[in-house]
Amino acid sequence: MTDSRLQVFVVDDDESVCRALGRLIKSAGYCVETFGSASAFLDRVQAYTCPACVVLDIQLPDLNGLELQRELDATLPIVFITGHGDISMTVDAMKAGATDFLPKPVRDTDLLRAVEQALERAVQAYTIQCELDAIHCRLGRLTPREREVMALVVTGRLNKQVAGDLGTVEKTIKAHRARVMAKMEVTSLAQLVRVADRIGLGAPADMHS
Structure with a gap:
C-alpha cells in the first residue's frame, strides 16, 4: 500500500539517521517529513489532515518517545525505533498502542513493512472518522424535535407510540420522520438504526416507561 x-x-535527533530514514520511506512512495525533536513535531502534527503514522526514536532531546506517545494519546500509529530499548520499554510502548518496536540499526525491509502496517491502521481509523464526521454533519441538520423523533424511532417504537411519548399526533410524527430520513440520507429504518448505532444515539430511558 503505497x-x-x-x-x-x-x-529522530540524529540528523543523519533522520535523513536516511526519510529517503528510504520516500522511495517507497510516501510523503515524508522529518523532525529532530518532539516539540518540533508536535508543532506540525496539529495541522495534518490525511492518514499518517510516526517513525519515532525513543531517545530525544526534549520529550522521550514514550512521553511523546502519551502526548499523542493514540491519535497516530507509532513505529518505535531505538538503540537503547529493553523488554519493559517495548511492553509499555506496545500496551500504549505502538504498532512496532524495532532495534537500531533498522533493516530497510523491516522498517518499510512496519510503516505499511501502521499506515493500514491509520487509513482504517481515518476512514471511520470521516464517516462519523459526515454522520454528525447530517445530524446537525435536524431540529431538536427531529432529533427526539429519531432517537425514539431507532429504538423500534411505532409512530403512534412516538406521538404519545412526545405529546403530539401520529400525522406530525410521520412528517418529522420523513424529514429525518431525508436529512440523514437514508432510505430505510434499518439504515437509520445503523447510523444511530455508529454515533451512540438513543432515546432517554425515561421515555420508555
Whole structure:
C-alpha cells in the first residue's frame, strides 16, 4: 500500500539517521517529513489532515518517545525505533498502542513493512472518522424535535407510540420522520438504526416507561 497522500513523520535527533530514514520511506512512495525533536513535531502534527503514522526514536532531546506517545494519546500509529530499548520499554510502548518496536540499526525491509502496517491502521481509523464526521454533519441538520423523533424511532417504537411519548399526533410524527430520513440520507429504518448505532444515539430511558 503505497500512496503519496499517506504521510509518514520521522522523529529522530540524529540528523543523519533522520535523513536516511526519510529517503528510504520516500522511495517507497510516501510523503515524508522529518523532525529532530518532539516539540518540533508536535508543532506540525496539529495541522495534518490525511492518514499518517510516526517513525519515532525513543531517545530525544526534549520529550522521550514514550512521553511523546502519551502526548499523542493514540491519535497516530507509532513505529518505535531505538538503540537503547529493553523488554519493559517495548511492553509499555506496545500496551500504549505502538504498532512496532524495532532495534537500531533498522533493516530497510523491516522498517518499510512496519510503516505499511501502521499506515493500514491509520487509513482504517481515518476512514471511520470521516464517516462519523459526515454522520454528525447530517445530524446537525435536524431540529431538536427531529432529533427526539429519531432517537425514539431507532429504538423500534411505532409512530403512534412516538406521538404519545412526545405529546403530539401520529400525522406530525410521520412528517418529522420523513424529514429525518431525508436529512440523514437514508432510505430505510434499518439504515437509520445503523447510523444511530455508529454515533451512540438513543432515546432517554425515561421515555420508555
